Amino acid sequence: MKTIALLIAITLSACLTLPAAEGKEKDKDAKSAGKGKLLHVVSFKFKDTATKEQIKQVEDAFRGLKKKITEIKDYQWGTNVSPEKHDKGFTHGFILTFNSDKDRDAYLVHPDHKEFGKLVGPVLADVFVIDFWTQD
Amino acid sequence: MKTIALLIAITLSACLTLPAAEGKEKDKDAKSAGKGKLLHVVSFKFKDTATKEQIKQVEDAFRGLKKKITEIKDYQWGTNVSPEKHDKGFTHGFILTFNSDKDRDAYLVHPDHKEFGKLVGPVLADVFVIDFWTQD
Numbered sequence: 001m002k003t004i005a006l007l008i009a010i011t012l013s014a015c016l017t018l019p020a021a022e023g024k025e026k027d028k029d030a031k032s033a034g035k036g037k038l039l040h041v042v043s044f045k046f047k048d049t050a051t052k053e054q055i056k057q058v059e060d061a062f063r064g065l066k067k068k069i070t071e072i073k074d075y076q077w078g079t080n081v082s083p084e085k086h087d088k089g090f091t092h093g094f095i096l097t098f099n100s101d102k103d104r105d106a107y108l109v110h111p112d113h114k115e116f117g118k119l120v121g122p123v124l125a126d127v128f129v130i131d132f133w134t135q136d
Numbered sequence: 137m138k139t140i141a142l143l144i145a146i147t148l149s150a151c152l153t154l155p156a157a158e159g160k161e162k163d164k165d166a167k168s169a170g171k172g173k174l175l176h177v178v179s180f181k182f183k184d185t186a187t188k189e190q191i192k193q194v195e196d197a198f199r200g201l202k203k204k205i206t207e208i209k210d211y212q213w214g215t216n217v218s219p220e221k222h223d224k225g226f227t228h229g230f231i232l233t234f235n236s237d238k239d240r241d242a243y244l245v246h247p248d249h250k251e252f253g254k255l256v257g258p259v260l261a262d263v264f265v266i267d268f269w270t271q272d
Binding site: 080093134 | 172174175176177179199212213214215216217218219220222223224226228229231237241244263264265266267268269270271272
Protein backbone atom coordinates (compact mmCIF):
# COMPACT_ATOMS: atom_id res chain seq x y z
CA MET A 1 0.00 0.00 0.00
CA LYS A 2 2.93 2.31 0.73
CA THR A 3 4.09 1.96 -2.86
CA ILE A 4 0.61 2.78 -4.18
CA ALA A 5 0.34 5.82 -1.92
CA LEU A 6 3.78 6.96 -3.06
CA LEU A 7 2.91 6.51 -6.74
CA ILE A 8 -0.33 8.48 -6.31
CA ALA A 9 1.53 11.19 -4.41
CA ILE A 10 4.10 11.47 -7.23
CA THR A 11 1.36 11.57 -9.89
CA LEU A 12 -0.61 14.20 -7.95
CA SER A 13 2.51 16.26 -7.37
CA ALA A 14 3.31 16.19 -11.10
CA CYS A 15 -0.25 17.30 -11.99
CA LEU A 16 -0.21 20.14 -9.52
CA THR A 17 3.24 21.34 -10.50
CA LEU A 18 2.76 21.35 -14.27
CA PRO A 19 0.01 24.01 -14.52
CA ALA A 20 1.92 26.22 -12.05
CA ALA A 21 5.08 25.94 -14.14
CA GLU A 22 3.09 26.73 -17.28
CA GLY A 23 1.67 29.84 -15.59
CA LYS A 24 5.15 30.99 -14.65
CA GLU A 25 6.34 30.47 -18.21
CA LYS A 26 3.53 32.67 -19.55
CA ASP A 27 4.31 35.29 -16.93
CA LYS A 28 7.97 35.18 -17.96
CA ASP A 29 7.00 35.68 -21.60
CA ALA A 30 4.79 38.66 -20.84
CA LYS A 31 7.48 40.31 -18.78
CA SER A 32 10.43 39.18 -20.88
CA ALA A 33 11.43 42.75 -21.61
CA GLY A 34 10.62 43.91 -18.08
CA LYS A 35 7.41 45.34 -19.51
CA GLY A 36 3.70 44.56 -19.45
CA LYS A 37 1.61 44.36 -22.62
CA LEU A 38 1.59 46.82 -25.49
CA LEU A 39 -1.97 48.11 -25.85
CA HIS A 40 -3.02 49.84 -29.08
CA VAL A 41 -6.07 51.91 -28.12
CA VAL A 42 -8.13 53.18 -31.05
CA SER A 43 -11.33 55.27 -31.12
CA PHE A 44 -13.49 56.05 -34.15
CA LYS A 45 -15.84 58.94 -34.77
CA PHE A 46 -18.02 58.27 -37.82
CA LYS A 47 -19.22 60.89 -40.27
CA ASP A 48 -22.89 61.89 -39.87
CA THR A 49 -23.40 60.50 -43.36
CA ALA A 50 -22.14 57.01 -42.43
CA THR A 51 -24.97 54.48 -42.64
CA LYS A 52 -25.63 51.71 -40.12
CA GLU A 53 -24.59 49.23 -42.81
CA GLN A 54 -21.27 51.02 -43.37
CA ILE A 55 -20.58 51.11 -39.62
CA LYS A 56 -21.39 47.39 -39.32
CA GLN A 57 -19.04 46.73 -42.23
CA VAL A 58 -16.22 48.54 -40.40
CA GLU A 59 -16.91 46.64 -37.16
CA ASP A 60 -16.81 43.32 -39.01
CA ALA A 61 -13.69 44.20 -40.98
CA PHE A 62 -11.78 45.33 -37.87
CA ARG A 63 -12.76 42.14 -36.05
CA GLY A 64 -11.66 40.20 -39.13
CA LEU A 65 -8.11 41.57 -38.83
CA LYS A 66 -7.62 39.56 -35.63
CA LYS A 67 -7.85 36.37 -37.70
CA LYS A 68 -5.72 37.66 -40.56
CA ILE A 69 -2.88 39.28 -38.64
CA THR A 70 -1.22 36.87 -36.21
CA GLU A 71 0.66 39.65 -34.43
CA ILE A 72 -2.63 40.76 -32.80
CA LYS A 73 -2.60 38.78 -29.55
CA ASP A 74 -5.88 40.07 -28.16
CA TYR A 75 -8.74 42.14 -29.54
CA GLN A 76 -11.45 43.93 -27.55
CA TRP A 77 -14.00 46.36 -28.84
CA GLY A 78 -17.35 47.95 -28.11
CA THR A 79 -19.50 51.03 -28.46
CA ASN A 80 -19.47 53.96 -26.10
CA VAL A 81 -21.78 53.93 -23.07
CA SER A 82 -20.01 56.57 -20.98
CA PRO A 83 -22.35 59.03 -19.26
CA GLU A 84 -19.50 61.54 -18.71
CA LYS A 85 -19.76 63.46 -21.99
CA HIS A 86 -15.99 63.44 -22.54
CA ASP A 87 -16.29 61.28 -25.68
CA LYS A 88 -15.89 64.12 -28.23
CA GLY A 89 -18.40 62.38 -30.50
CA PHE A 90 -16.39 59.14 -30.72
CA THR A 91 -18.65 56.09 -30.60
CA HIS A 92 -16.36 53.09 -31.04
CA GLY A 93 -13.42 51.80 -29.00
CA PHE A 94 -10.93 49.07 -29.96
CA ILE A 95 -8.04 47.75 -27.88
CA LEU A 96 -5.50 45.53 -29.61
CA THR A 97 -2.77 43.79 -27.63
CA PHE A 98 0.71 43.20 -29.01
CA ASN A 99 3.71 41.44 -27.53
CA SER A 100 6.28 43.89 -28.90
CA ASP A 101 6.84 47.17 -30.74
CA LYS A 102 7.99 45.03 -33.66
CA ASP A 103 4.63 43.21 -33.80
CA ARG A 104 2.70 46.52 -33.58
CA ASP A 105 4.84 47.93 -36.38
CA ALA A 106 4.22 44.81 -38.50
CA TYR A 107 0.48 45.29 -37.93
CA LEU A 108 0.58 48.95 -38.97
CA VAL A 109 2.12 48.17 -42.37
CA HIS A 110 0.34 44.83 -42.91
CA PRO A 111 -1.46 44.67 -46.30
CA ASP A 112 -4.73 43.63 -44.62
CA HIS A 113 -4.50 46.62 -42.28
CA LYS A 114 -3.83 48.92 -45.23
CA GLU A 115 -6.88 47.43 -46.99
CA PHE A 116 -8.93 48.07 -43.84
CA GLY A 117 -7.72 51.69 -43.88
CA LYS A 118 -9.16 52.12 -47.38
CA LEU A 119 -12.54 50.84 -46.14
CA VAL A 120 -12.76 53.06 -43.04
CA GLY A 121 -11.17 56.24 -44.40
CA PRO A 122 -14.22 57.46 -46.34
CA VAL A 123 -16.68 56.97 -43.43
CA LEU A 124 -14.61 58.33 -40.55
CA ALA A 125 -14.80 61.89 -39.26
CA ASP A 126 -11.93 61.40 -36.81
CA VAL A 127 -9.53 58.81 -35.37
CA PHE A 128 -7.82 58.85 -32.00
CA VAL A 129 -4.96 56.46 -31.22
CA ILE A 130 -2.61 55.99 -28.32
CA ASP A 131 -0.42 52.98 -27.64
CA PHE A 132 1.02 52.22 -24.24
CA TRP A 133 3.00 49.56 -22.43
CA THR A 134 1.04 48.68 -19.32
CA GLN A 135 2.86 49.70 -16.15
CA ASP A 136 2.36 48.89 -12.48
CA MET B 137 -0.43 -3.75 -10.84
CA LYS B 138 -3.77 -3.30 -12.53
CA THR B 139 -5.15 -1.70 -9.36
CA ILE B 140 -2.20 0.68 -9.17
CA ALA B 141 -2.59 1.67 -12.81
CA LEU B 142 -6.30 2.25 -12.27
CA LEU B 143 -5.69 4.39 -9.18
CA ILE B 144 -3.10 6.47 -11.03
CA ALA B 145 -5.46 6.82 -13.98
CA ILE B 146 -8.27 8.03 -11.67
CA THR B 147 -5.93 10.49 -9.90
CA LEU B 148 -4.60 11.83 -13.21
CA SER B 149 -8.11 12.16 -14.61
CA ALA B 150 -9.20 14.15 -11.54
CA CYS B 151 -6.20 16.50 -11.85
CA LEU B 152 -6.82 17.10 -15.51
CA THR B 153 -10.56 17.67 -15.11
CA LEU B 154 -10.43 20.09 -12.17
CA PRO B 155 -8.56 22.98 -13.86
CA ALA B 156 -10.83 22.70 -16.92
CA ALA B 157 -13.94 22.93 -14.73
CA GLU B 158 -12.44 25.94 -12.93
CA GLY B 159 -11.81 27.65 -16.26
CA LYS B 160 -15.42 27.09 -17.32
CA GLU B 161 -16.65 28.56 -14.01
CA LYS B 162 -14.61 31.74 -14.58
CA ASP B 163 -15.92 32.00 -18.10
CA LYS B 164 -19.47 31.65 -16.78
CA ASP B 165 -18.85 34.45 -14.26
CA ALA B 166 -17.49 36.82 -16.89
CA LYS B 167 -20.43 36.22 -19.14
CA SER B 168 -23.07 35.98 -16.43
CA ALA B 169 -24.97 38.95 -17.79
CA GLY B 170 -24.45 37.86 -21.39
CA LYS B 171 -21.86 40.62 -21.65
CA GLY B 172 -18.09 40.96 -21.55
CA LYS B 173 -16.32 43.44 -19.29
CA LEU B 174 -17.09 47.13 -18.93
CA LEU B 175 -13.93 49.03 -19.87
CA HIS B 176 -13.56 52.68 -18.84
CA VAL B 177 -10.96 54.11 -21.21
CA VAL B 178 -9.48 57.47 -20.17
CA SER B 179 -6.83 59.63 -21.84
CA PHE B 180 -5.16 62.73 -20.38
CA LYS B 181 -3.54 65.65 -22.13
CA PHE B 182 -1.54 67.76 -19.68
CA LYS B 183 -1.14 71.52 -19.82
CA ASP B 184 2.23 72.71 -21.11
CA THR B 185 2.75 74.28 -17.69
CA ALA B 186 2.33 70.94 -15.85
CA THR B 187 5.61 69.95 -14.22
CA LYS B 188 7.07 66.43 -14.16
CA GLU B 189 6.35 66.33 -10.43
CA GLN B 190 2.69 67.26 -10.97
CA ILE B 191 2.32 64.60 -13.66
CA LYS B 192 3.93 61.99 -11.39
CA GLN B 193 1.53 63.04 -8.63
CA VAL B 194 -1.44 62.43 -10.96
CA GLU B 195 -0.08 59.02 -12.04
CA ASP B 196 0.39 57.98 -8.40
CA ALA B 197 -3.02 59.28 -7.32
CA PHE B 198 -4.85 57.51 -10.17
CA ARG B 199 -3.05 54.24 -9.38
CA GLY B 200 -3.97 54.79 -5.72
CA LEU B 201 -7.70 54.78 -6.57
CA LYS B 202 -7.46 51.07 -7.43
CA LYS B 203 -6.73 50.34 -3.77
CA LYS B 204 -9.33 52.75 -2.40
CA ILE B 205 -12.28 51.94 -4.68
CA THR B 206 -13.16 48.25 -4.61
CA GLU B 207 -15.44 48.54 -7.64
CA ILE B 208 -12.32 48.89 -9.87
CA LYS B 209 -11.63 45.26 -10.84
CA ASP B 210 -8.60 45.90 -13.01
CA TYR B 211 -6.38 48.90 -13.69
CA GLN B 212 -3.96 49.34 -16.60
CA TRP B 213 -2.10 52.48 -17.56
CA GLY B 214 0.86 53.77 -19.48
CA THR B 215 2.27 56.61 -21.53
CA ASN B 216 1.81 56.99 -25.26
CA VAL B 217 4.33 55.40 -27.61
CA SER B 218 2.22 55.39 -30.78
CA PRO B 219 4.12 56.40 -33.92
CA GLU B 220 0.86 57.15 -35.79
CA LYS B 221 0.41 60.81 -34.80
CA HIS B 222 -3.30 60.36 -34.03
CA ASP B 223 -2.81 61.11 -30.31
CA LYS B 224 -4.02 64.73 -30.41
CA GLY B 225 -1.39 65.64 -27.80
CA PHE B 226 -2.69 63.12 -25.25
CA THR B 227 0.17 61.42 -23.42
CA HIS B 228 -1.46 59.15 -20.83
CA GLY B 229 -3.87 56.21 -21.16
CA PHE B 230 -5.78 54.47 -18.35
CA ILE B 231 -8.12 51.48 -18.69
CA LEU B 232 -10.27 50.60 -15.70
CA THR B 233 -12.38 47.44 -15.69
CA PHE B 234 -15.76 47.25 -13.97
CA ASN B 235 -18.18 44.35 -13.57
CA SER B 236 -21.33 46.44 -14.05
CA ASP B 237 -22.74 49.85 -14.94
CA LYS B 238 -23.65 50.16 -11.25
CA ASP B 239 -20.01 49.70 -10.20
CA ARG B 240 -18.83 52.24 -12.81
CA ASP B 241 -21.44 54.72 -11.57
CA ALA B 242 -20.36 54.14 -7.96
CA TYR B 243 -16.77 54.89 -9.02
CA LEU B 244 -17.76 58.12 -10.78
CA VAL B 245 -19.38 59.61 -7.67
CA HIS B 246 -16.97 58.04 -5.14
CA PRO B 247 -15.50 60.66 -2.75
CA ASP B 248 -11.94 59.48 -3.53
CA HIS B 249 -12.59 59.88 -7.26
CA LYS B 250 -14.00 63.36 -6.66
CA GLU B 251 -10.87 64.19 -4.64
CA PHE B 252 -8.73 62.92 -7.52
CA GLY B 253 -10.69 65.18 -9.88
CA LYS B 254 -9.68 68.19 -7.80
CA LEU B 255 -6.02 67.18 -8.09
CA VAL B 256 -6.00 66.63 -11.86
CA GLY B 257 -8.34 69.42 -12.95
CA PRO B 258 -5.80 72.25 -12.67
CA VAL B 259 -3.05 70.44 -14.63
CA LEU B 260 -5.12 68.95 -17.46
CA ALA B 261 -5.57 70.56 -20.86
CA ASP B 262 -8.06 67.91 -22.02
CA VAL B 263 -9.72 64.63 -21.06
CA PHE B 264 -11.08 61.95 -23.36
CA VAL B 265 -13.29 59.15 -22.02
CA ILE B 266 -15.21 56.32 -23.59
CA ASP B 267 -16.65 53.30 -21.80
CA PHE B 268 -17.58 50.13 -23.59
CA TRP B 269 -18.80 46.61 -22.90
CA THR B 270 -16.42 44.27 -24.69
CA GLN B 271 -18.13 42.40 -27.51
CA ASP B 272 -17.15 39.42 -29.62
